């Protein structure tokens with residue numbers, strides 16, 4: 671599996687922790703920046719991750735900003751993206767099972783690293799259930 675990751679300055683530290691975690695699991699990482707805590711604009715980075723996933727350059731993506739909100743909105747502007755802002759493990763499992771989430775969003779100023787890595791693990795390892803949920807995902811994809 672190849673995961674695209676992106677953040678703004680508010681999510682930079684968390685992105686780096688997520689990157690280390692993914693690499694420790696020998697998951698290939700496509701890092702789309704940002705590369706420091708210098709102020710940048712989250713829409714640019716959320717869109718880049720969305721386009722990487724929608725365009726097939728990565729299988730799924732993970733985005734971080736201060737709250738996780740702005741960058742998730744940006745990623746969800748890209749057709750085909752189902753970006754889920756998660757603050758706990760249950761949300762991560764449910765959004766994989768029911769929404770076939772293809773991008774995970776988290777907030778570097780909201781979620782501590784230990785929780786964020788537990789969320790990441792759950793989101794990576796939970797399968798989509800399909801069935802009645804496939805119809806609903808198809809509806810999302812058609813909009």
Ligand code: RB5
Nearest residue numbers: 680735736737739740741
């Ligand atoms: C940047 O200060 C902050 O607005 C951004 O990281 C994010 O929280 C936006 O939703």
